Amino acid sequence: MSVFTFHLTKVTVKSAITAFFKPPNTRNIPGLIHAEYMTSMTLGSKVFSPSRMLIRQMAVFAQWENESAIDDFLEKDDFGKKLSKGWHIRLTFLRQWGEINEFTIPKETIELNNPNAPVVAVTLARMRLFQVPRFIRWGRPVEKLVRDHPGTSLALAAIRFPRTVSTFSIWKSQKEMVDMVHGHSAVPKPKRHAKAMKERERKDFHFEFTTLRFKPIAEYGKWEGRNNFIPNPNTSGSK
Numbered sequence: 001m002s003v004f005t006f007h008l009t010k011v012t013v014k015s016a017i018t019a020f021f022k023p024p025n026t027r028n029i030p031g032l033i034h035a036e037y038m039t040s041m042t043l044g045s046k047v048f049s050p051s052r053m054l055i056r057q058m059a060v061f062a063q064w065e066n067e068s069a070i071d072d073f074l075e076k077d078d079f080g081k082k083l084s085k086g087w088h089i090r091l092t093f094l095r096q097w098g099e100i101n102e103f104t105i106p107k108e109t110i111e112l113n114n115p116n117a118p119v120v121a122v123t124l125a126r127m128r129l130f131q132v133p134r135f136i137r138w139g140r141p142v143e144k145l146v147r148d149h150p151g152t153s154l155a156l157a158a159i160r161f162p163r164t165v166s167t168f169s170i171w172k173s174q175k176e177m178v179d180m181v182h183g184h185s186a187v188p189k190p191k192r193h194a195k196a197m198k199e200r201e202r203k204d205f206h207f208e209f210t211t212l213r214f215k216p217i218a219e220y221g222k223w224e225g226r227n228n229f230i231p232n233p234n235t236s237g238s239k
Contacts, residue, residue, distance in 0.1 A: 121169050149176070
């Protein structure tokens, strides 16, 4: 079974620009199925604020054949060594909504039998460029909802110009994430996500879009001086 990872690290501006315009070639990294190299963004920040696009903070979402391939990449590859100085989480696939190319997504889904088990959600989308203003209008309220939700232990966005946008969030429990999606959370304006999804169904913002749900299996390193973002590590049982 393949393993997914999500990495966060701080790099120099030169390294960020190099990875942005000339990302590592998948064919030269043994065991790597596909990776998205992006720049981190602060969820809910103003469009033209300095925190909207954090050029020196890299986010990498990747799929690997196995964990040995991850270890070898982080230990031996030049760019992998830079990522190893940051933080990353390892994930096993649970289920998918929508579709996106490049990744090899399993067809079978797995259901967690414990609603209190932690989960990780990753969205990945290829934008229709003329829909970007409309996407921002509907998307920023959802970003704020996820950012400020008491059920998340880490939440952020990422972008790769001109079309790729992504969100990443670690949820303390599957129930809290599902409640947020359906507008049942005990927070102000809880239906922001549900309303945005209805608007997307009316007229799509993207030409490719997927939401992926994962079970976190391990995390390594620190991010912004913190670690142990995975809550309740002993409650992640699945069927």
